[in-house]
Amino acid sequence: MKIAWGITGAGHLLKESVDVLTELALEHEVTVLLSGAGEEVLKMYGLFERVESVTGGYYRELVRGDDQKFSYPLTGRFSLGKYDLLIVSPTTANTAAKIVSGIADTLITNAVAQAGKGRIKTYIVPVDVEAGDVETVLPSKLELTLCQKCETCKAAAACPANAITPGVEINLLQCEGCGACQLACPFNAVTGGKKITIHMRDVDIQNTRKLREFEGIRVLKRPDEINIH
Ligand SMILES: Cc1cc2nc3c(=O)[nH]c(=O)nc-3n(C[C@H](O)[C@H](O)[C@H](O)COP(=O)(O)O)c2cc1C
Numbered sequence: 001m002k003i004a005w006g007i008t009g010a011g012h013l014l015k016e017s018v019d020v021l022t023e024l025a026l027e028h029e030v031t032v033l034l035s036g037a038g039e040e041v042l043k044m045y046g047l048f049e050r051v052e053s054v055t056g057g058y059y060r061e062l063v064r065g066d067d068q069k070f071s072y073p074l075t076g077r078f079s080l081g082k083y084d085l086l087i088v089s090p091t092t093a094n095t096a097a098k099i100v101s102g103i104a105d106t107l108i109t110n111a112v113a114q115a116g117k118g119r120i121k122t123y124i125v126p127v128d129v130e131a132g133d134v135e136t137v138l139p140s141k142l143e144l145t146l147c148q149k150c151e152t153c154k155a156a157a158a159c160p161a162n163a164i165t166p167g168v169e170i171n172l173l174q175c176e177g178c179g180a181c182q183l184a185c186p187f188n189a190v191t192g193g194k195k196i197t198i199h200m201r202d203v204d205i206q207n208t209r210k211l212r213e214f215e216g217i218r219v220l221k222r223p224d225e226i227n228i229h
Contacts, residue, residue, distance in 0.1 A: 001027075001028045001029070001084045001085065001228060002028070002029045002031075002059055002082065002083045002084050002085075003024060003028050003029065003030045003031070003083065003084065003085045003086075003087060003228075004030075004031045004032075004033055004077075004078070004083045004085070004086045004087070004111060004115075005021050005024075005030055005031070005032050005033065005086075005087045005088075005089070006032075006033040006034075006035070006038075006086065006087065006088040006089075006091075006107070006108040006111055006112075007021075007032065007033070007034050007035070007038040007042060007051070007088075007089070007090070007108075008035045008037060008038045008088065008090060008091055008092040008094070008095045008108055009035055009036075009037025009038050009040060009041040009092055009094075010041065010090035010091070010092045010127045011041055011044070011045060011136060011137060011138070011139065012090060012127040012134070012136040012137075013089065013090040013125060013127055013222065013223060014041065014042070014045055014047060014090055015045065015047065015137075016222065016223045016224065017089040017090050017125065017223045018042075018047050018050055018051060019223070019224075020089070020223040020224060020226055021051065021054070021089075021223075022050060022051075022054050024226075024228065025054035025055075025060070028228070029059040029060055030054065030055075030060060031055075031059055031060060031061050031063060031083075032051055032054075032055050032061070032062045032063065033063045033065070033074075033107050033108060033111055034062070034063065034064050034065055034107070035065045035092075035095065035106045035107055035108045036064075036065045036066050036106070037092070037094075038065070038108070039064055039065070039066070040172075040173060041139075043175070043176055043177060044139040044140075044172045044175050044177050045139050045177050046139075046176065046177025046178055046179060047177065048176070048177075059082075063107065064107075065106055065107035065108070068107050072107050072110040072111070074107075075107070075110045075111045075113075075114040076114070077114075078111055078114035078115040078117070078118045078120055079114045079117045079118045080118060081118045081119065081120060082118075083115070083120050084120070084121075085120065085121055085122075085123065085228070086111060086112065086115040086120055086121070086122045086123070087122075087123045087124075087125075087226060088108055088111075088112065088122070088123070088124050088125065089123070089124070089125035089220075089223045089226070090125055090126075090127050090223075091108075091124050091125055091126045091127065092127060093126075093127065093128050093201070093204040093207070095108055095109055096124070096126045096128070096204065096207045096208060096211060097203075097204070097207050099112050099113075099124070099211060099214075099217075100207050100210040100211055100214075112124075112217075115216070116214075116215070116216050116217075119216065120216070121216055121218065122216055122217045122218070123217075123218050123219075123220055123226055124211055124217055124218070124219050124220070125219075125220050125221070125222065125223050125225075125226075126204075126207075126208045126211065126219065128200050128201070128204035128205055128207070128208055129200075129205070129208055129221050130200065130205065131200055131202070131205050132199075132200060133197045133198065133199050133200070134197070134198060134200060135195050135196070135197050136195070136196060136197075136198055137193045137194065137195055137196075138191070138192075138193070138194045138195075138196060139172060139175065139177060139192065140170055140172075140175055140177065140179065140181060140182065140190055140191070140192045141170065141190065141191050141192070141194060142155075142164065142168070142169055142170050142189060142190055143188075143189050143190070143191055144167075144189075146187050146188060146189035147167055147187065147189040148187050148189070149166070149167040150166070153166035153167070153185075154184040154185055154186065155181035155182075155184045155185040155189070155190050156181070157184070158180040158181055158183070158184035159175075159180060159181050160176065160178065160180065161174045161175060161176045161178075162174065163175040163176075164181060170190070177192075179192050
């Protein structure tokens with residue numbers, strides 16, 4: 001099967017999505033599409049290399065939104081019906097809102113629009129599904145209440161990406177999510193995968209509801225509900 005898998009910039013359900021994606025890539029030709037934020041967030045959570053490692057070759061490309069300029073020529077493959085399936089997981093609130101409004105100005109929203117025109121079935125896994133609170137995980141975080149502001153910051157010294165300003169913050173756009181800082185700090189002042197509870201906004205839940213009504217789109221609650229067979 002030829003599958004295209006879009007990743008947007010959500011930390012929520014990101015590892016779960018990458019787990020299913022890597023499994024599918026063992027059996028199918030999977031093209032991975034990254035929104036600009038998708039690429040950044042994958043790196044922050046240390047998952048970019050895992051995704052990169054399952055790509056390579058024709059119809060197994062890693063396509064970066066930032067390389068597709070403004071017209072997203074690659075998505076012509078969808079209008080030409082070249083794929084059997086498009087999956088977008090995880091799907092940010094931003095991407096869901098754009099899709100329901102018919103906006104197609106990122107690699108992923110454009111792929112969804114072209115898939116609709118090429119009658120390619122599309123599975124969407126939104127991060128905002130039901131009203132209420134949800135638990136999600138953070139990337140590496142410098143906990144200032146634990147930081148001892150050491151003269152030489154071992155976490156900063158261990159960071160291969162030079163992303164830590166000691167005693168201040170981690171620059172997540174530089175962070176590669178390797179976790180070396182977490183191991184290096186003797187005061188456990190750098191956390192990774194810390195869980196927080198966030199509140200689902202009404203507007204995002206309503207957009208997910210609207211997505212369910214779209215022709216050709218199936219909304220799934222979790223990436224492990226993706227069943228290809
Ligand atoms: C660490 C991190 C985690 C994020 N997680 C989420 C998330 O779970 N859900 C969401 O809707 N946005 C999340 N965002 C915000 C999106 O990345 C942002 O809205 C971005 O513009 C989405 O662009 P895209 O929809 O084109 O990928 C996160 C941002 C960061 C820095």
